[in-house]
Every structure is written in structure tokens, then in C-alpha cells.
Amino acid sequence: MSQNPQDPAGTTQQFQRFQQGQSEKSGPNMGLIIGIVAVVAVVAILVIALVAIG
Structure with a gap:
């Protein structure tokens, strides 16, 4: 069986795009x-x- 080579770049x-999406949502939720x-x-x-009552 041959494996499909993955392109590290x-x-x-893809990971950088994922991180950018996460960083926009991160931070304290004020509500x-x-x-x-x-x-x-x-x-x-x-x-x-x-x-006070007791």
C-alpha cells in the first residue's frame, strides 16, 4: 500500500488559518x-x- 505524502507547508x-480563527474568538467572555x-x-x-434576620 502506498501512502499519500502530506505537504508540510x-x-x-491550514494550522495558521485555524489559529487565526481561534484568536479572534479567544479572550474573556464579558457576558x-x-x-x-x-x-x-x-x-x-x-x-x-x-x-441580619437571624
């Missing part, structure tokens, strides 16, 4: 961060309210 270019901060704030308010 072709695979490198997720704001959501987590909001949940933490609500939990903190509930804990403070329960401590």
Missing part, C-alpha cells in the same frame, strides 16, 4: 463574567439578609 498554512458577578452579588445579599 500545506498543513502549516459570562457579568453573569457570574451578578450571581455572586445576589448570593451575598441573601446571606447578609439571612444573617
